[in-house]
Amino acid sequence: MAQAxxxxxxxxxxxxxxxxGGKAAVFPLQCLGYDVDVVNxxxxxxHAGYGRSGGSKTTAAELNAIFESMEQNELLMxxxxxxxxxxxxxxxxxxxxxxxxxxSLIYLxxxxxxxxxxxxxxxxxxxxxxxxxPLATIITPNWFEVEILTDVQLNDSASLRKALSILHLQxxxxxxxxxxxxxxxxxxxxxxxxxxxxxxxxxxCITSSITNAPPSSSAPSLVHAQCVSTIPGYFSGVGDxxxxxxxxxxxxxxxxTSSGASGATALSEAASQALAKTHTLLQVTxxxxxxxxxxxxxxxxxxxxxxxxxxxxxxMRGRELALIQGQNIIRGADLDDTLxxxxxxxxxxxxxxxxxx
Amino acid sequence: MAQAxxxxxxxxxxxxxxxxGGKAAVFPLQCLGYDVDVVNxxxxxxHAGYGRSGGSKTTAAELNAIFESMEQNELLMxxxxxxxxxxxxxxxxxxxxxxxxxxSLIYLxxxxxxxxxxxxxxxxxxxxxxxxxPLATIITPNWFEVEILTDVQLNDSASLRKALSILHLQxxxxxxxxxxxxxxxxxxxxxxxxxxxxxxxxxxCITSSITNAPPSSSAPSLVHAQCVSTIPGYFSGVGDxxxxxxxxxxxxxxxxTSSGASGATALSEAASQALAKTHTLLQVTxxxxxxxxxxxxxxxxxxxxxxxxxxxxxxMRGRELALIQGQNIIRGADLDDTLxxxxxxxxxxxxxxxxxx
Numbered sequence: 001m002a003q004a005x006x007x008x009x010x011x012x013x014x015x016x017x018x019x020x021g022g023k024a025a026v027f028p029l030q031c032l033g034y035d036v037d038v039v040n041x042x043x044x045x046x047h048a049g050y051g052r053s054g055g056s057k058t059t060a061a062e063l064n065a066i067f068e069s070m071e072q073n074e075l076l077m078x079x080x081x082x083x084x085x086x087x088x089x090x091x092x093x094x095x096x097x098x099x100x101x102x103x104s105l106i107y108l109x110x111x112x113x114x115x116x117x118x119x120x121x122x123x124x125x126x127x128x129x130x131x132x133x134p135l136a137t138i139i140t141p142n143w144f145e146v147e148i149l150t151d152v153q154l155n156d157s158a159s160l161r162k163a164l165s166i167l168h169l170q171x172x173x174x175x176x177x178x179x180x181x182x183x184x185x186x187x188x189x190x191x192x193x194x195x196x197x198x199x200x201x202x203x204x205c206i207t208s209s210i211t212n213a214p215p216s217s218s219a220p221s222l223v224h225a226q227c228v229s230t231i232p233g234y235f236s237g238v239g240d241x242x243x244x245x246x247x248x249x250x251x252x253x254x255x256x257t258s259s260g261a262s263g264a265t266a267l268s269e270a271a272s273q274a275l276a277k278t279h280t281l282l283q284v285t286x287x288x289x290x291x292x293x294x295x296x297x298x299x300x301x302x303x304x305x306x307x308x309x310x311x312x313x314x315x316m317r318g319r320e321l322a323l324i325q326g327q328n329i330i331r332g333a334d335l336d337d338t339l340x341x342x343x344x345x346x347x348x349x350x351x352x353x354x355x356x357x
Numbered sequence: 358m359a360q361a362x363x364x365x366x367x368x369x370x371x372x373x374x375x376x377x378g379g380k381a382a383v384f385p386l387q388c389l390g391y392d393v394d395v396v397n398x399x400x401x402x403x404h405a406g407y408g409r410s411g412g413s414k415t416t417a418a419e420l421n422a423i424f425e426s427m428e429q430n431e432l433l434m435x436x437x438x439x440x441x442x443x444x445x446x447x448x449x450x451x452x453x454x455x456x457x458x459x460x461s462l463i464y465l466x467x468x469x470x471x472x473x474x475x476x477x478x479x480x481x482x483x484x485x486x487x488x489x490x491p492l493a494t495i496i497t498p499n500w501f502e503v504e505i506l507t508d509v510q511l512n513d514s515a516s517l518r519k520a521l522s523i524l525h526l527q528x529x530x531x532x533x534x535x536x537x538x539x540x541x542x543x544x545x546x547x548x549x550x551x552x553x554x555x556x557x558x559x560x561x562c563i564t565s566s567i568t569n570a571p572p573s574s575s576a577p578s579l580v581h582a583q584c585v586s587t588i589p590g591y592f593s594g595v596g597d598x599x600x601x602x603x604x605x606x607x608x609x610x611x612x613x614t615s616s617g618a619s620g621a622t623a624l625s626e627a628a629s630q631a632l633a634k635t636h637t638l639l640q641v642t643x644x645x646x647x648x649x650x651x652x653x654x655x656x657x658x659x660x661x662x663x664x665x666x667x668x669x670x671x672x673m674r675g676r677e678l679a680l681i682q683g684q685n686i687i688r689g690a691d692l693d694d695t696l697x698x699x700x701x702x703x704x705x706x707x708x709x710x711x712x713x714x
Contacts, residue, residue: 005682016423017394017432030384035681037374043397043415045426054426055419058400062413066373069402069411073670075374313430324392325362 007035008247009078009098012240013086014040016055019321020047020237021084025244027323028330029082032248037078039066041086047236050316051309063090081105082247084240085112085121088128092135099135108247109136110239113145133171138250138267140177140243157190157350164208168220175250175267176221179205179242179275183227190350195342197227204228205275207341209267219348224268224341228275231282233289234300235319238278245274245330268341276339280329285322292318364392365604366435366455369597370443371397373412376678377404377594378441382601384680385687386439389605394435396423398443404593407673408666420447438462439604441597442469442478445485449492456492465604466493467596470502490528495607495624497534497600514547514707521565525577532607532624533578536562536599536632540584547707551699554584561585562632564698566624576705581625581698585632588639590646591657592676595635602631602687625698633696637686642679649675 008029013021022038029036041063044055067090070076081098083091099105111129114120126148133139133149147154149171150163167173181187181204188196191204205228208221249270289297296318298304298311305312328334365386370378383393398420401412424447427433438455440448456462468486471477483505490496490506504511506528507520524530538544538561545553548561562585565578606627646654653675655661655668662669685691 014395014397016396017427017430023395027384027387030681030684031388033681038371038380039373040371040397040400043400043419043423045423046430046432050430050432052426052429054422054424056422062400065411065413066400066402067411069409070374072409073374073403073407073674074667075403075407075670075674310431313432317430317432324387324390327388 005035006033006080007037007078008080008082009037009039009076010082010244011039011041011087011091011094012082012084013042013044014038015044015046015053017046017320018236018317019241019323021240024237024240024321024323025082025084027327028241028244029248031327031330032245034080034248037070037075039063047316049236050313058087060087060090063087067094079105080247081107082110082244083108084110084243088125088132092128092132095132095135106137106247106250106252107135108138108140108243108250109133110140110243111145111149112239113141113148115142115144117144119148130171133167133173136173138175138177138246139167139173140179140239140246142239143178143181146176146178155184156186160187160190161348164223165217165220168208168210169217174210176208177205177246177267177271178207179203179239179271181206191225192342192344192346195225195227195344201230202227203230205271205341206344207265207267207271209265221348222265222268223344223347224265224271225344226272226275226339226341228279228339231279231286233286233319235282235285235321236316237321238282241281241321241323242274242278245277246270249273264341264343268343272338272340275341276335277329277332279339280335281322281326284326284329285319288322288325289318362392363390363437364394364435365437365439366394366396366433367439367601368396368398368444368448368451369439369441370399370401371395372401372403372410374403374677375593375674376598376680378597381594381597381678381680382439382441384684385598385601386605388684388687389602391437391605394427394432396420404673406593407670415444417444417447420444424451436462437604438464439467439601440465441467441600445482445489449485449489452489452492463494463604463607463609464492465495465497465600465607466490467497467600468502468506469596470498470505472499472501474501476505487528490524490530493530495532495534495603496524496530497536497596497603499596500535500538503533503535512541513543517544517547518705521580522574522577525565525567526574531567533565534562534603534624534628535564536560536596536628538563548582549699549701549703552582552584552701558587559584560587562628562698563701564622564624564628566622578705579622579625580701580704581622581628582701583629583632583696583698585636585696588636588643590643590676592639592642592678593673594678595639598638598678598680599631599635602634603627606630621698621700625700629695629697632698633692634686634689636696637692638679638683641683641686642676645679645682646675 026036042057044053150166152163206225208223210221252266296314386393399414401410403410507523509520563582565580567578609623653671
């Protein structure tokens with residue numbers, strides 16, 4: 001439960017059925033005690049993964065009319081802001097205004113652009129996100145989005161350090177969280193033993209939080225990380241849920257950001273909560289989907305899917321996040337796993353593993 | 358928590374800030390274990406009581422595109438339906454289709470038309486609601502809306518019996534709930550002593566549920582009632598919250614609908630829960646608003662309001678339902694009051710109080 005009355009302004013897509021965008025973010029924030037002002041940037045029947053969807057986007061003029069009325073009515077008073085894909089230029093204008101009128105605004109910007117080497121958005125979106133970065137308190141790019149934002153290909157420790165330096169020092173983003181990182185061998189090798197994953201498939205979550213000391217280009221941040229076991233199958237809305245939980249658990253003024261045995265930061269503490277809750281909720285979702293009739297949990301197969309479009313639709317439906325059934329997890333009950341992020345204290349001092357010794 | 362996985366299709370207005378329409382209904386339903394498919398019939402900045410609001414209505418074509426895609430994707434599978442104002446013709450078509458394909462659908466129809474003698478909607482809306490009545494499992498008209506739907510002026514016990522007879526026998530509505538009824542003297546006099554209110558201002562809630570026996574025109578239903586003390590001031594979204602809680606707590610197959618000392622029905626049990634939770638949440642809202650700075654809790658005064666429009670806006674803002682702060686009430690904790698509806702066993706047999714003896 002938030003300690004002081006806090007309002008989140010959430011500007012995200014809306015789907016009638018299922019849990020992505022605002023539908024994945026708003027309920028968790030509400031469960032955790034936040035009043036949420038909910039702006040729908042689209043109103044669609046379902047997420048795009050189903051193949052077809054009906055509905056429409058909210059126009060920039062409609063969004064501006066909403067924001068203007070809120071301002072006139074003195075209702076534009078969020079302490080936190082959460083934005084994802086869609087309606088970028090209207091969001092940029094608003095975020096800039098809000099940040100300037102309330103410098104303490106906590107803004108979580110999820111720069112949704114693509115994944116696994118594929119860009120979802122038009123290329124002209126990239127410079128807009130870059131312009132918005134200095135407004136953000138926290139950003140939650142995936143691995144590919146870090147590459148796009150920084151123009152650095154991530155293929156060794158040095159490039160990862162360079163990318164984080166760019167985000168912190170050039171774009172002045174104080175907090176960066178990269179979750180669901182596929183564990184390439186160089187990354188496993190670079191991890192300190194305390195963070196290195198046990199056997200089996202894992203993904204990595206990294207947080208990087210600028211230190212209170214004047215940022216230095218050689219070590220501008222504290223980096224924390226944790227591995228999490230992979231859950232089979234693809235689930236939609238996971239990033240939206242994770243970002244909402246991260247924002248909900250981020251308490252920069254109550255955490256000790258400078259000391260402590262673990263050197264934990266407000267960011268790494270929030271990410272630990274968000275990671276454990278998201279992971280447990282995904283397990284519940286996976287188990288629930290495994291109990292469905294066979295026809296509703298067919299594995300991905302493009303050929304079979306194209307012969308029978310409902311095959312894909314039913315798979316998607318069976319993999320919607322079990323947000324309602326798992327709401328106690330969101331509230332912090334029914335949570336047996338904890339996944340505390342650990343300090344990666346050698347991150348900035350590590351030598352790049354030489355390609356050839 | 359709902360016993361079986363249940364989905365509610367909620368078709369209601371959406372506001373960014375505050376809690377009316379879908380914003381008052383969806384979160385409580387989710388807290389009580391329902392997956393909710395959320396169709397937004399409008400997207401406005403705030404409710405109309407603020408005086409100005411920005412945004413737009415969803416067109417009938419947009420709604421139909423959403424419903425069509427959901428149907429094609431096999432996502433139109435609610436076990437319950439909740440509809441309020443707006444988008445009436447699209448809602449009627451859909452409700453009719455859903456009810457015919459799933460006769461067990463539990464449909465709560467809130468026929469929003471007006472209050473306290475004032476019609477909010479165009480007169481041509483009235484026949485549409487009348488056409489929809491036979492589709493409904495539960496309707497939640499207010500006192501004035503009962504008068505409009507039945508064309509009966511409610512000014513004595515006989516007229517109230519006549520209106521309920523019309524709803525049950527002519528429109529085939531199995532369950533009628535009328536809440537927030539101002540207690541006129543004839544109504545107080547008609548109440549059995551067990552239901553008669555103590556001193557102080559009270560409102561009455563009446564439920565009327567057709568009996569399992571073949572409906573007879575002399576006693577077609579079991580009627581229950583309960584008084585609830587008035588909370589000062591006007592709050593928006595109360596009816597939307599009450600209807601959502603009523604739908605959430607309505608379990609026709611688990612309640613004993615025919616016997617028992619109290620003759621309780623699934624409807625009266627659901628209304629008891631909804632009444633207690635709504636009333637407790639309103640108390641929390643009222644107490645919260647009383648702690649606001651003086652400028653944000655000025656009483657209604659049309660003259661002062663028109664001199665300073667923000668005076669009204671701030672009052673409205675201070676009286677938004679404390680849905681988030683009071684979420685434990687919705688879940689059934691923090692609920693010291695219970696307000697069980699009691700059987701009004703003389704309802705159908707009462708003699709009309711003669712005007713002159």
